[in-house]
Every structure is written in C-alpha cells, then in structure tokens.
Amino acid sequence: MKRLVAGIDVGGTNSVFGLVDEEGKIYAEGSIPTYKYDDFDVYLQVLCDGVKNLSAKIDEPYEVAGIGIGAPKGNYYNGCIEDAANLKWRGVLPCVEKMKAHFPGIPIVLTNDANAAAIGEMIYGGAKGMKNFVVITLGTGLGSGIVVNGEVLYGHDGFAGELGHIIVSVNGRECGCGRRGCLETYASATGIKRTVYKLLADHIGDSALKNISFNELTAEMITTAAIKGDPIAIEAYRHTGEQLGRTLADLIAITAPEAIFLFGGLAKAGKYILEPTEKTMEENVLFLWRGKVKLKVSKINDKNAAVLGASALAWKIIREQ
Amino acid sequence: MKRLVAGIDVGGTNSVFGLVDEEGKIYAEGSIPTYKYDDFDVYLQVLCDGVKNLSAKIDEPYEVAGIGIGAPKGNYYNGCIEDAANLKWRGVLPCVEKMKAHFPGIPIVLTNDANAAAIGEMIYGGAKGMKNFVVITLGTGLGSGIVVNGEVLYGHDGFAGELGHIIVSVNGRECGCGRRGCLETYASATGIKRTVYKLLADHIGDSALKNISFNELTAEMITTAAIKGDPIAIEAYRHTGEQLGRTLADLIAITAPEAIFLFGGLAKAGKYILEPTEKTMEENVLFLWRGKVKLKVSKINDKNAAVLGASALAWKIIREQ
Numbered sequence: 001m002k003r004l005v006a007g008i009d010v011g012g013t014n015s016v017f018g019l020v021d022e023e024g025k026i027y028a029e030g031s032i033p034t035y036k037y038d039d040f041d042v043y044l045q046v047l048c049d050g051v052k053n054l055s056a057k058i059d060e061p062y063e064v065a066g067i068g069i070g071a072p073k074g075n076y077y078n079g080c081i082e083d084a085a086n087l088k089w090r091g092v093l094p095c096v097e098k099m100k101a102h103f104p105g106i107p108i109v110l111t112n113d114a115n116a117a118a119i120g121e122m123i124y125g126g127a128k129g130m131k132n133f134v135v136i137t138l139g140t141g142l143g144s145g146i147v148v149n150g151e152v153l154y155g156h157d158g159f160a161g162e163l164g165h166i167i168v169s170v171n172g173r174e175c176g177c178g179r180r181g182c183l184e185t186y187a188s189a190t191g192i193k194r195t196v197y198k199l200l201a202d203h204i205g206d207s208a209l210k211n212i213s214f215n216e217l218t219a220e221m222i223t224t225a226a227i228k229g230d231p232i233a234i235e236a237y238r239h240t241g242e243q244l245g246r247t248l249a250d251l252i253a254i255t256a257p258e259a260i261f262l263f264g265g266l267a268k269a270g271k272y273i274l275e276p277t278e279k280t281m282e283e284n285v286l287f288l289w290r291g292k293v294k295l296k297v298s299k300i301n302d303k304n305a306a307v308l309g310a311s312a313l314a315w316k317i318i319r320e321q
Numbered sequence: 322m323k324r325l326v327a328g329i330d331v332g333g334t335n336s337v338f339g340l341v342d343e344e345g346k347i348y349a350e351g352s353i354p355t356y357k358y359d360d361f362d363v364y365l366q367v368l369c370d371g372v373k374n375l376s377a378k379i380d381e382p383y384e385v386a387g388i389g390i391g392a393p394k395g396n397y398y399n400g401c402i403e404d405a406a407n408l409k410w411r412g413v414l415p416c417v418e419k420m421k422a423h424f425p426g427i428p429i430v431l432t433n434d435a436n437a438a439a440i441g442e443m444i445y446g447g448a449k450g451m452k453n454f455v456v457i458t459l460g461t462g463l464g465s466g467i468v469v470n471g472e473v474l475y476g477h478d479g480f481a482g483e484l485g486h487i488i489v490s491v492n493g494r495e496c497g498c499g500r501r502g503c504l505e506t507y508a509s510a511t512g513i514k515r516t517v518y519k520l521l522a523d524h525i526g527d528s529a530l531k532n533i534s535f536n537e538l539t540a541e542m543i544t545t546a547a548i549k550g551d552p553i554a555i556e557a558y559r560h561t562g563e564q565l566g567r568t569l570a571d572l573i574a575i576t577a578p579e580a581i582f583l584f585g586g587l588a589k590a591g592k593y594i595l596e597p598t599e600k601t602m603e604e605n606v607l608f609l610w611r612g613k614v615k616l617k618v619s620k621i622n623d624k625n626a627a628v629l630g631a632s633a634l635a636w637k638i639i640r641e642q
Contacts, residue, residue, distance in 0.1 A: 132477040146575070148469050148476070155469070155577020156453040157613075165607045166571035177607055250487035254467070254575060256476020286486045286498055292478075 002062040005318070006051045007311025009113065010034060010071035012086035015047055018304065019054050019064070020311035024124035026304055028057035040089045041098065048102035066107040068313030069095065070116030070306060075158040079110050085176065086140075107317045113137065113306060114161060115152045117263050117298070118145025119316055120309030125299035126261055133259045134251065135298060136163065136244070138266035138273075141176075142184035142191070146255055153255075164188065168247060187244040189219040189265050195236045196222060207232035223269040237272040244273075245280025252281075252289050259294035263305065267297050323383040326639070327372045328632025330434065331355060331392035333407035336368055339625065340375050340385070341632035345445035347625055349378035361410045362419065369423035387428040389634030390416065391437030391627060396479040400431050406497065407461075428638045434458065434627060435482060436473045438584050438619070439466025440637055441630030446620035447582055454580045455572065456619060457484065457565070459587035459594075462497075463505035463512075467576055474576075485509065489568060508565040510540040510586050516557045517543060528553035544590040558590060562597025569598065570605035573614050580615035584626065588618050 004019040004027060011034060018029040030050045037043035051064075072084035079096025081087065096108045111119075118135040121127040127135075131150045137143040142164030146153040153160045164184030165177055172181025173194060185191050196209055196217065208225050209217065209232050225233035248260055266273055278295045285293070300308050325340040325348060332355060339350040351371045358364035372385075393405035400417025402408065417429045432440075439456040442448040448456075452471045458464040463485030467474040474481045485505030486498055493502025494515060506512050517530055517538065529546050530538065530553050546554035569581055587594055599616045606614070621629050 130477075132481075144575075148474050149472065151470065153469050153474075153576065156451075156579040157577055157609075159609055160453075160575065160577035162574040162577075162607060162609070165574045167567070167605060170567075179605070179607070246488070246491075251575070253483040253486045254465075254481065254572070255474065256478055256481035256483075258477040284488060284500070286483060286500070288478075288480055288483070 002060055003065040004062045005065050005311050005314035006067045007307040007309070007314065008047065008051070008067065008069045009116070009306030009310050010069065010074075010081070010087070011306070012072070016307055017047070017051050017054075018307040018311065019051075019058065019062070020308065022315055024300070024308055024312075026307060027062070028054040029304070029307065030054055035088065038088065040093050043089075044095075044098055044102070048099065064103065064106060066314035066318050067099065067103055067109070068116065068310040068315075068317075069099075069108070069110040070113040070310040070313070071095065071110060072112060073159070074110040074112045076109065076111040076115070076152070076154050077158040079108070081110070107314065107321070109313050109317050111152065111154075111313060112143065112161075113309070114143030115145040115154075116309035116313050117143075117300075117305065118147050118152060118309075120300050120305065120312040121261050121263075121298055122147060123312035123315055124308055126296055127259065130258050132255070133257045133261065134255065135261045135263050136248075138188055138262060138264040140189055142188045146257075148255065163247065163251065166247065168243060183243065183247050187240050187247070187266075192219055192222055192236050192240045192266065193217050195239045196232060199232050199235055199239075203232070205231065209233060219265045219269070223272065226269065226272045234272065237269060238276040240266070241273050241276025242280045245277040246284050248277065248281045248295070249284035249286075252293050253286050256289070257293060259296060261296050261298045263298035263301050267301055270297065323381055324386040325383045326386050326632050326635035327388045328628040328630070328635065329368065329372070329388065329390045330437070330627030330631050331390065331395075331402070331408070332627070333393070337628055338368070338372050338375075339628040339632065340372075340379065340383070341629065343636055345621070345629055345633075347628060348383070349375040350625070350628065351375055356409065359409065361414050364410075365416075365419055365423070369420065385424065385427060387635035387639050388420065388424060388430070389437065389631040389636075389638075390420075390429070390431040391434040391631040391634070392416065392431060393433060394480070395431040395433045397430065397432040397436070397473070397475050398479040400429070402431070428635065428642070430634050430638050432473065432475075432634060433464065433482075434630070435464030436466040436475075437630035437634050438464075438621075438626065439468050439473060439630075441621050441626065441633040442582055442584075442619055443468060444633035444636055445629055447617055448580065451579050453576070454578045454582065455576065456582045456584050457569075459509055459583060459585040461510055463509045467578075469576065484568065484572065487568065489564060504564065504568050508561050508568070508587075513540055513543055513557050513561045513587065514538050516560050517553060520553050520556055520560075524553070526552065530554060540586045540590070544593065547590065547593045555593065558593040559597045561587070562594050562599075563601045565594075566598040566601025567605050569602045569616070570607075573602075573610050574607050577610070578614060580617060582617050582619045584619035584622050588622055591618065
C-alpha cells in the first residue's frame with residue numbers, strides 16, 4: 001500500500017494540508033479558515049476531519065504514515081504551539097498530544113514554519129545531501145531555519161532561529177515585538193512596503209506605487225512594478241537586499257553554512273532581491289567565506305511549499321525510526 | 322593504570338601542554354616557545370618530546386589515552402591548521418596526521434581555542450549537563466564556541482563561530498581581517514585598549530591610564546584601574562559590555578542557548594564586564610528570552626584553561642568511542 005504523510009501548515013488566516021509521498025508529490029490538498037475557530041479543540045477536530053476526508057480525492061489505497069505540522073511558535077521539543085502572536089488561541093497548546101487522539105499510532109511532529117521549510121529544502125529541494133545550510137523565509141515577517149550537521153538548530157527551548165529579530169538598526173523601525181530596528185522590519189513583505197513608503201517620502205519623480213495605499217500594497221505589486229522598471233520598486237528591493245546581505249554575512253560568520261536559500265513571497269522577486277543581497281553579502285563577509293557560500297532561491301518555493309515543508313518533517317522522522 | 326590525556330594549546334608566542342585526568346586534574350605541565358620554530362615539523366618534534374618528557378614529573382604509572390589540541394584556525398574536520406594569521410607557518414598544516422606518527426594508535430583531535438574552551442566548559446566547568454550553550458573567549462581577539470545539542474557547531478567547513486567578526490558598526494574601527502567594525506575591535510583585550518584611548522581623547526579629567534602607552538597597556542592594567550575606581554577604566558568596561566551585550570542578544574535570537582560563559586583575560590574583570598554586558602543583553606533581547614539566558618564567567622577560567630579545554634576535546638572523543 002502506498003505510504004503518504006500529511007503535511008499541515010497552520011497559518012493565521014488559513015490552515016492548508018495535503019497528503020505527500022516521499023518524493024514530494026502531493027496527492028491531495030485542502031484548507032480550512034483558521035481564524036474562524038475560537039476553540040482550539042474544535043479547530044483540531046475540523047482540521048483532522050479535513051485530512052481524513054482527503055481520501056475522497058485519492059483513487060488508490062494508501063496509509064497515512066505520519067504527520068508533520070508547521071505552525072507559528074511551534075515547539076519541536078514538546079509538540080506545543082506557544083502563545084503565537086498571529087493565532088487567536090493563547091497559552092501553551094498541546095497540539096501534537098491532542099492530534100494523537102485523532103491519529104493514534106503514527107509519528108506526529110511539530111515545528112515552526114521556517115524550520116519546516118528548511119527540512120522541506122533538505123528532503124525535496126536544493127539542500128538534498130547538505131548537512132549545513134540556512135533557509136530564510138521572507139513572508140509577512142522574516143524567519144530562519146538553520147540546519148547544523150543535518151539537524152535543525154532548535155536551541156535550549158526550541159525557539160532558535162529568530163533571525164528576523166536580531167537588531168540591525170539601533171533606534172530603527174518599530175517592530176511588532178515591542179523593540180526597534182529588527183531585521184524583519186526591513187527584510188520581509190511588510191519591511192519592503194515600509195521601505196517603499198520611506199522612498200516615496202524622500203524622493204520625487206514618478207512611480208506607479210504612488211497610487212496604492214499602504215494597506216493595499218503587497219510585495220507582489222512591488223515585484224510587478226520592479227519588473228516594469230519602476231525606480232522606487234527597484235530601489236526598495238536594493239535596500240532590502242542590502243540589509244539582508246549584511247545580516248547574512250554575519251550569519252555566515254556564526255554558522256558557516258554551505259548555502260543559504262531564500263524562501264517565501266519576496267524570494268519570488270528573483271534577481272531583484274537576489275542580486276543586491278548577494279552583492280552586499282559578498283562585500284561584507286569575512287575573507288574565509290568570500291565567494292564560497294551559495295545564495296539561492298528555494299527549490300520548493302511554490303504555492304505548495306508550506307505543505308511540502310511540513311510533510312518533510314514527517315518523512316525525516318520516519319526515515320530515522 | 323591511570324589514564325591521562327594530553328591537552329595542547331598552540332599559541333602564537335608559546336605552546337602550553339599538560340597531562341590531565343577525566344576530572345580535569347592536571348598532573349604535569351610544560352611549554353615551548355612556538356615563535357622560535359620556523360619549521361613546523363621541527364616544532365612538532367619538540368612539542369611531542371615535551372609531552373613525552375612530562376613523564377619525569379609524574380610518579381605513578383600512566384598511559385596517554387588521547388590528545389586534544391587547541392590551535393588558531395584548527396579545523397576539527399581535517400585535523401589541519403589552516404593559514405593562522407598569528408602563527409608563522411603558512412598553508413594547510415596536517416597537524417593531526419603528523420602527530421599520529423609521534424603518538425600512534427590513540428585518538429588525536431584538533432579544533433580552535435574557542436571550541437576547545439567550550440568543550441572544556443562542558444566536560445569540567447559550568448556547562449556540565451548542558452546541551453546548548455556558548456563560550457565567548459575574550460583574549461587578544463574575540464572567539465566563540467557554540468554548542469548545539471551537545472556538539473560544537475563547526476559548520477560546513479569547520480570554521481563556524483567567528484562571532485568576533487560580525488560587523489557591529491558600519492565603517493567602524495579597522496580590524497585585522499581587512500574590514501571595519503568587527504565585534505572584536507570593541508570587545509576583546511585589544512578592543513578595550515582602543516576604547517580607553519578613545520575615552521582619553523574625548524574626555525578631560527584624571528586617569529591613571531594617561532601614564533601608559535598604547536603598547537604597554539594591558540587589559541589587566543585596565544581591570545586594576547577599574548577596581549581602584551578609575552572613571553576611564555570603568556567607562557571602558559561599560560562601553561565594552563554594551564557592545565558585547567547587544568551582540569549576545571542577537572546571538573540568543575539565533576541559537577537560543579541555555580547559558581553564555583565569558584572566558585579569557587577580560588572575563589577576569591568580573592562585575593566590571595559582566596554587569597554592563599548583562600544589562601545591555603537583557604535590554605535588547607527578544608521577549609522570549611528575557612531573564613532566561615544565564616550569563617556567567619567561565620568556571621575553568623584560570624591559567625590552565627587552555628590546556629584543560631584542549632584535554633577535554635580528547636576526553637569527549639574517548640567517551641564517545
């Protein structure tokens with residue numbers, strides 16, 4: 001019988017899930033609106049039913065061999081989601097333990113979305129065969145999954161890899177964490193919006209972005225404008241890449257990775273983000289690593305990436321059993 | 322028969338070595354002047370003879386069960402010393418391989434001094450039982466040994482942990498690495514000297530440090546002055562601690578350690594370095610880790626620390642065999 005695992009990505013708006021084989025082929029997918037469920041137990045019930053109901057979409061017989069879950073503030077060590085700012089449930093939620101009641105007898109593992117993306121890159125993507133690499137997720141915020149000697153760097157409490165919250169500018173931009181100048185206030189979908197607005201404030205001259213309100217503006221719109229040659233959009237990517245490149249140079253000095261992969265919405269801008277990031281990274285990195293650390297766009301960076309990343313988490317555990 | 326290991330610390334000026342038991346008791350010690358040997362093979366011969374001749378200082382019978390070596394640019398993976406700036410031998414030196422000819426049949430391992438210090442802390446010191454912690458060595462430069470899940474973070478090429486070379490000030494102080502603003506130009510024995518001179522340039526008022534030339538000034542003198550209440554010395558430690566504390570806050574976000582240990586000459590200043598470092602670290606760390614990461618002076622921070630650290634490397638390998 002075919003063995004599949006369920007990959008589940010818990011997002012603030014939607015939770016998406018799919019059944020995936022060991023090569024990363026997705027057999028069926030579904031989603032539920034996370035934000036509509038005030039009660040975590042009810043949410044889990046609906047989520048697990050959704051996963052089970054995927055059977056209707058698959059013709060051949062299969063077994064679910066494991067479940068991987070990517071969730072904000074997902075703690076690999078204890079299987080709990082711990083006070084995630086963008087989820088409505090407060091406190092420490094024993095996600096894995098409760099899910100075991102719905103899927104008894106199979107491995108169920110949880111981590112945060114950036115770590116799931118890193119394992120996805122290792123199992124299905126560009127980091128196959130690599131033991132030391134980093135995945136940077138450039139979404140609403142900035143996350144990082146750091147792989148050291150083939151294992152995710154979880155740290156003492158499970159929350160390592162908060163690269164988005166290293167302070168790159170003393171007294172810089174306000175961050176949702178209550179501090180100022182965090183990397184993700186510059187290098188993320190939200191960060192580049194703020195940079196566009198800063199550039200529109202500082203410069204004169206035409207830009208298509210002048211017609212779009214802050215709340216309407218998306219990273220995709222900035223990318224589209226950059227492709228059309230909009231100088232503000234191109235400059236915004238350059239600023240973003242510079243800030244990110246400086247931090248990656250420092251991250252290399254600490255972790256000495258073989259490669260760094262950019263993942264998420266901003267990574268879809270391709271050369272507009274990659275070129276300034278790489279240029280600044282190379283200009284700033286210690287001579288030991290000059291020209292040696294590959295910077296690439298994630299190979300699993302499509303719409304199914306979150307499901308793939310979460311499913312990889314399950315395959316990794318199954319392989320090691 | 323008693324089992325001892327040799328711990329060897331290769332320094333630019335002297336190489337010190339000792340025979341150490343599993344509890345960290347040093348049975349005999351010796352040293353040779355590294356800088357006097359132009360030829361690496363001759364140096365190794367004299368070094369190995371020195372280790373063998375320690376037998377004259379030990380009354381009871383013993384066997385040498387392994388050798389641990391801490392050396393600048395010591396690469397754990399290949400056992401080579403690779404173009405260390407403060408050693409006179411250039412190129413990639415196969416240190417472990419050549420030493421095996423002198424001590425056949427026992428494990429011989431090499432890493433850099435900061436990683437050796439971290440393993441020393443884990444085997445004999447304050448990190449006993451810890452799986453995730455960091456040791457910061459504050460010597461002529463700044464090094465770091467980062468332990469993740471019980472293993473040193475070596476990275477892809479063996480050179481991870483160059484925390485001294487993350488850039489904390491764009492266009493800041495010139496660094497020996499050819500760049501500007503590296504952490505170690507502020508937080509190290511050399512860095513605090515530069516800070517003293519900056520403060521003497523900027524401020525008026527009396528200070529004992531005004532009588533000492535740059536080349537004569539040592540970190541010990543600054544510590545002594547601080548203990549006597551010298552305002553420039555105290556302020557220099559405060560500046561140093563601030564810079565270090567900011568970086569440690571960022572390092573925590575990346576690696577989530579249980580504790581951070583300060584090691585080396587500057588760490589001997591005790592509260593003068595510890596208090597400003599801890600204050601700034603706590604002010605700047607992400608809320609997740611506020612009040613949670615211990616900052617301590619190394620427990621093996623005495624004159625034998627380098628030998629202890631190197632010997633711990635050997636005990637770690639022997640335990641895992």
